[in-house]
Amino acid sequence: MDTYIYPEYEVVRDTDKCIACRVCERQCSNGVHRYDADLGKMIADSDRCVNCHRCVCLCPTHALKIKKSEDTYRINANWDGQTMNEIYRQANSGGVLLSSMGNPKPYPIYWDKMFINASQVTNPSIDPLREPMETVVYLGKHTVDIERDANGKIKNNLPPQLRLSMPIMFSAMSYGSISYNAHASLARAAEELGIYYNTGEGGLHRDFYRYGKNTIVQVASGRFGVHKDYLDTAAAIEIKMGQGAKPGIGGHLPGKKISVEVSATRMIPQGVDAISPAPHHDIYSIEDLRQLIYTLKEATAYQKPVIVKIAAVHNVAAIASGVARSGADIIAIDGFRGGTGAAPTRIRDNVGIPIELALAQVDERLRQESIRDNVSVVVAGSVRSSADVVKAICLGADAVYIGTAALLALGCHLCRSCHTGKCNWGIATQDKELVKRLNPDIGAKRLVNLMHAWNHEIQEMMGGMGINSIESMRGNRLMLRGIGLTEKELEVLGIHHAGEAM
Amino acid sequence: MKRIYVNEQWCLGCHLCEYECAFANSGETDMVKALKGKKMGTDLLPRIRVEDAEDGSHFAVNCRHCTDPRCVNSCISGALSRDEEGMVVIDRDKCVGCFTCILVCPYGAIMPSGGKPVQKCMLCTDNAAGEPNCVKHCPNNAIVYEER
Structure with a gap:
């Protein structure tokens, strides 16, 4: 604890309502709550509170709430409280500031600056409850030369595809950064929904091989847990070049999170820090990337699509063009608001660009170069609702990855303390007592509910536009209009301003 | 018949079930009024009790x-x-x-x-809860009411 910093959030207890059942005390891994026998009541130490809301949610009489502290330094538009506290924290620790989950800074959210179109009078809208509405999408290389056999029949030479019942997948979150039960929930939900979840770079626990047909396995710079069975089991292989929350840097899973199971799954020693290097040490060019892509394709007999995941950075369109020519079947782009289990705060909050702009430019560039159909484009980096999904597809995405939204469905309250490993919701922790708080029966059900809800909403919005398949919505930027955007922003997004006609 | 079963694997030892039981059987409609100022074990005698073992395992027990x-x-x-x-x-x-x-x-x-x-435990047939209150409020599906 830093004596220079007043707690940012305060635990407020309504003593009239508190029945001293001590549920809050038992559920807090940070030791905030305590029953004081002398005082005969519950007391709280706000200094330890991370504002995860576990106690608030479980308090049976709603006697608890967490408030932003009203304590303020002298008002200063340049040196705000957060900035000052970060200085105090670093002066105290001497360390790099660490943060979790996505960039929380008030940068523009372009999803919220775009409106979706609807049909009126001259073009009929479609009622998704009465008419078929296709949300299935196939990801992979769609262009092939037509070849015929000796009898003149067309040969099926279509490269491997991923079939998604809806244009949404669960993004890469490693076993290690999140718990066994969180992975179990994602895997089960992906299977039931007919979509995919992604192992992240932490390998695949042996118990989850049975969900292989709904699993995307990742090959990252640390090569953790990569072996023949791992690749064979998966539906697709993703090469992770970068992550939206921390473009340009690697990863660091602290040794205390490397339990027996995590160690076995990652194929690394127990209790020793797991370092993912910043670059792949064998990739310094598109040609090098091509070698890894074809190594993986060769190893899996060309049966599985290969995804290349990159972070949205300044030159993303040119990079994506290179990736599209490197043999990748799918490009995943992760925007600067993407989540993480731990990242240096300065990197997370200052590096990269918004996914909406990156997506628009990548789609545009691939079209200009006539290679758009050689790859599918999947975007990630804070897709928060079905409306964001629809806007992403209109901007040119084939599908989206959701990470944070999926974790919220599992109970995450965005306290952004994943890096402490003491997640009270049983998600970002390896502590057995905490992990069991996430029952995958409940977790999988909630994920399935969320995806069903979004899929219904996507169908409603598509129907409103008079569009009956995701295919016809993809890259259909005339269905979007900007609001409060500059000429340049509209140009980058490739959309008109609200009020402008076709 | 449907019985209350406890999945030990998912019991967190939060003891909420004890308070929900005591509340359901208190005859009151407000939990604070029913339980405020009362001590578990002496003033409050729920029909379900959670056993907490040294090894960190927890298990709610009531009539089988x-x-x-x-x-x-x-x-x-x-x-x-x-x-x-x-x-x-x-x-x-x-x-x-x-x-x-x-x-x-x-x-x-x-x-x-x-x-x-x-x-x-009368499976909450003798109070106004309508269905077993411990099951209804268990946050982790550790207590279930089902046919086995």
Whole structure:
């Protein structure tokens, strides 16, 4: 604890309502709550509170709430409280500031600056409850030369595809950064929904091989847990070049999170820090990337699509063009608001660009170069609702990855303390007592509910536009209009301003 | 018949079920009014209790509604019986408070109620909850009410 910093959030207890059942005390891994026998009541130490809301949610009489502290330094538009506290924290620790989950800074959210179109009078809208509405999408290389056999029949030479019942997948979150039960929930939900979840770079626990047909396995710079069975089991292989929350840097899973199971799954020693290097040490060019892509394709007999995941950075369109020519079947782009289990705060909050702009430019560039159909484009980096999904597809995405939204469905309250490993919701922790708080029966059900809800909403919005398949919505930027955007922003997004006609 | 079962694997030892049980059987409609200022074990006598073991495991215990219930067999006043569904029921008017059932129950699922008659879990059929309140409020599906 830093004596220079007043707690940012305060635990407020309504003593009239508190029945001293001590549920809050038992559920807090940070030791905030305590029953004081002398005082005969519950007391709280706000200094330890991370504002995860576990106690608030479980308090049976709603006697608890967490408030932003009203304590303020002298008002200063340049040196705000957060900035000052970060200085105090670093002066105290001497360390790099660490943060979790996505960039929380008030940068523009372009999803919220775009409106979706609807049909009126001259073009009929479609009622998704009465008419078929296709949300299935196939990801992979769609262009092939037509070849015929000796009898003149067309040969099926279509490269491997991923079939998604809806244009949404669960993004890469490693076993290690999140718990066994969180992975179990994602895997089960992906299977039931007919979509995919992604192992992240932490390998695949042996118990989850049975969900292989709904699993995307990742090959990252640390090569953790990569072996023949791992690749064979998966539906697709993703090469992770970068992550939206921390473009340009690697990863660091602290040794205390490397339990027996995590160690076995990652194929690394127990209790020793797991370092993912910043670059792949064998990739310094598109040609090098091509070698890894074809190594993986060769190893899996060309049966599985290969995804290349990159972070949205300044030159993303040119990079994506290179990736599209490197043999990748799918490009995943992760925007600067993407989540993480731990990242240096300065990197997370200052590096990269918004996914909406990156997506628009990548789609545009691939079209200009006539290679758009050689790859599918999947975007990630804070897709928060079905409306964001629809806007992403209109901007040119084939599908989206959701990470944070999926974790919220599992109970995450965005306290952004994943890096402490003491997640009270049983998600970002390896502590057995905490992990069991996430029952995958409940977790999988909630994920399935969320995806069903979004899929219904996507169908409603598509129907409103008079569009009956995701295919016809993809890259259909005339269905979007900007609001409060500059000429340049509209140009980058490739959309008109609200009020402008076709 | 449907019984209350506990999945030990998912029991967090939060003890919410004890308070929800005590509330459901209090006759009050407001939890604060029902439980405020009362101490678990002395003022509050829920019909479900959570056992917390040293090894970190937790297990909520209440009446199993045995098919051959020792409590019913040992009841001297005929207050305990099995109904046609198989639920072990207590007629509190008939109970003479001899506590023989408390002695013979291997689960400790029958307990004094503070007055003369003993008490046990009646699956919330004897209060206004309508369905087992411990099951309804278990945050992790550790307590379930189902046919097995």
